[in-house]
Amino acid sequence: MEMNRRLPTLAEVLFVLISFVFIMFLFVVQFSIPIQLGLLTTWFVIMLVGWKIGYSYKEMQDGLLKGVYDGSxxxxxxxxxxxxxxxxxxxxxxxxxxxxxxxxxxxxxxxxxxxxxxxxxxxxxxxxxxxxxxxxxxxxxxxxxxxxxxxxxxxxxxxxxxxxxxxxxxxxxxxxxxxxxxxxxxxxxxxxxxxxxxxxxxxxxxxxxxxxxxxxxxxxxxxxxxxxxxxxxxxxxxxxxxxxxxxxxxxxxxxxxxxxxxxxxxxxxxxxxxxxxxxxxxxxxxxxxxxxxxxxxxxxxxxxxxxxxxxxxLDVIVLIIFALGVGGLMEKVGILQAICLTMLRWANSAGKTTVTTLLAGFFGNFFGGAAYVSIITASKITEENYDRLNIDRRVLSRNTEAGGTMTTPMVPWSDGGVFMATTLGVTTLAYLPFLWFNFLVILITIIYGFTNTFIWYTKAHGEPKANQLDPEQAGNL
Structure with missing residues (x-):
């Protein structure tokens, strides 16, 4: 008999995340096993959690294939x-x-x-x-x-x-x-x-x-x-x-x-x-x-x-397909949603909301392996918080790019990270400290969020509002 589906618990989310990091370290750093096999192994870890919370293999396979299709x-x-x-x-x-x-x-x-x-x-x-x-x-x-x-x-x-x-x-x-x-x-x-x-x-x-x-x-x-x-x-x-x-x-x-x-x-x-x-x-x-x-x-x-x-x-393509599969599975069984819902409970101001969008975008690249996944996680999962705080969606779209697009080449197994390393002949960890534009975009975005600089607010019907959100009011939301 099929179990009722539910969102994964914090313990189940942590199990997947820790397993992911452990597998990638073990395969790539410890034993020099191709990273593609590490991502493939992660599929089965996520499927185990998905089966436990009520998803059938067919449903998870559909999610996996959708993830691959979205990045095709x-x-x-x-x-x-x-x-x-x-x-x-x-x-x-x-x-x-x-x-x-x-x-x-x-x-x-x-x-x-x-x-x-x-x-x-x-x-x-x-x-x-x-x-x-x-x-x-x-x-x-x-x-x-x-x-x-x-x-x-x-x-x-x-x-x-x-x-x-x-x-x-x-x-x-x-x-x-x-x-x-x-x-x-x-x-x-x-x-x-x-x-x-x-x-x-x-x-x-x-x-x-x-x-x-x-x-x-x-x-x-x-x-x-x-x-x-x-x-x-x-x-x-x-x-x-x-x-x-x-x-x-x-x-x-x-x-x-x-x-x-x-x-x-x-x-x-x-x-x-x-x-x-x-x-x-x-x-x-x-x-x-x-x-x-x-x-x-x-x-x-x-x-x-x-x-x-x-x-x-070809090696890059196989890696990206496996990474997209990881992202599709995580989205299907609700792991990404559970992570972001946890962050949203903390986000009660423009600065904190900005940070949650950046993190959601980074998680999309880290666990989804593609800019397309990161833009979806950054925008769709955090958009309700902007509306709740009456923050103009232009801020959401700007923060989505900072968290999604800018962090793509920073992740060794994302489509951008793999492509840049392969094409330019320099490993991701080697060029990472010199991605000055990407880091500055993220830093300036955070500063704007916590200083209410270029943070535009709207009234209930979306009309521009001159005054900024009252911090005390934000804290009570």
Whole structure:
């Protein structure tokens, strides 16, 4: 006889969370077992709790599949970007960007330049993945040629990539956050600029100061010169190598669908490899799947440019599918809801409500493995608290982005964390301390919450209210 379903108790929630952390530590740190198997094992821990509180296997399987389905677009983008990376390297597009970057950018200003270039690319395209897979790889090549710490360069690249992922009207996370929070897209972006503007300026200043005062201002140009020589020997370097990049960025800026545009860019890379890099047409076409392979004689160039192709993303795709399954199961059996309901009881002010939204977003990434999951948990589970406290939903949508989008690359098994680590060749824990834009967005968001800065309130019928919420009244709610 089927049991009556109920929300998991605090003890059951803690059992799942502690088991999750223990399994991930045991598999990844202690025994170096692939993280994918750790996530797969977690499925059965959650199913055990789900069965105990009244869910059938079929119901839990449906929840698991829904979690995977909800993140399937990210999987398709990963496949597309993998194909694009391989052909853009083989076609000379990425090598040309690296070459010209080395001739223009000086070591002392490189970090801030990488941050701004990736920010502009991501704002124009609306995709952090696409920006990292194109401009990001090029910036990593330039930074490595200047002998800069790769983790620091990756931090500048990822920080820039997430500027656009957060505020671009072309970004799926931006549109999704506004939609789920029931906020006009333009108003949502205006609200985010109150946080992202100061964070962008501070991050740029930090990378600029780091370049000037903590790195050798002249840089080690011998490696840069060796890189330029190797690129010239193995690739045709010319201005027309940049045409595919310009076309793809232009099409994305025109709000064309991401996946077909990225695949179109990959096809252009194949054509460029055949026309300008002396690669046989059939071999150039195979690069879409198997990636780029070169032997330049310069070790770090080979490590950087021997990548891409759909095969390059297969491990990442499996990991993300398993992580999405964890998120789907946790949502189905009510674990995420139970966590957030516990936090909501504590949230009786704008500051505390802000913190609960940030935590709900982080939990969505940590246990759900995807930005899509985190935006859902951050917005839908905490929205009632904003209405109860008469806080305008523009604040909800802004906080959702801070807790959901900004924490995605911080989790090693989330779609963003895995993609950035795999694409840039730097582990999540290595680049994590240098995600200055992401951390500043979170910090400024918290400060705004507890100081009632840019916290807008509404009357009962949603009309703007000049005065702020009475703290004593909030405490009595």
């Amino acid at each position: 677009e990210a999987v398709l983008i990963l496949i597309s970007v993998g194909a694009l990376i391989g052909t853009w390297i083989a076609g000379g597009i990425v090598p040309s960007i690296i070459y010209y970057g080395l001739t223009i950018i000086q070591p002392s200003i490189f970090l801030v330049a990488a941050f701004i270039i990736c920010a502009i690319t991501s704002i124009a395209t609306g995709t952090s993945f696409g920006s990292a897979g194109t401009a990001g790889i090029a910036m990593m090549g330039i930074g490595t040629s200047f002998d800069l710490p790769v983790a620091l360069v990756a931090g500048a690249v990822i920080s820039g990539c997430y500027v656009g992922d957060k505020i671009s009207p072309l970004s799926d996370t931006t549109v999704m956050s506004a939609s789920l929070s029931k906020v006009n897209l333009v108003e949502h972006i205006k609200s985010m600029l109150t946080v992202s503007g100061p964070a962008f300026l501070l991050t740029g200043a930090l990378f600029l100061l780091t370049g000037y005062f903590f790195l050798d201002s002249s840089g080690d140009l011998s490696q840069a010169n060796a890189t330029m020589t190797a690129l010239n020997e193995h690739f045709t370097i010319s201005w027309y190598m940049l045409i595919p990049a310009i076309l793809v960025i232009g099409l994305l800026a025109m709000k064309m669908p991401s996946i077909p545009v990225i695949l179109f860019g990959a096809l252009l890379g194949t054509i460029w490899a055949y026309l300008f890099q002396n690669i046989a047409l059939l071999e150039a076409f195979k690069i879409l799947y198997q990636g780029s392979e070169i032997i330049s004689g310069v070790e770090f160039i080979d490590n950087l440019l021997n990548r891409g192709g759909i095969v390059f993303m």
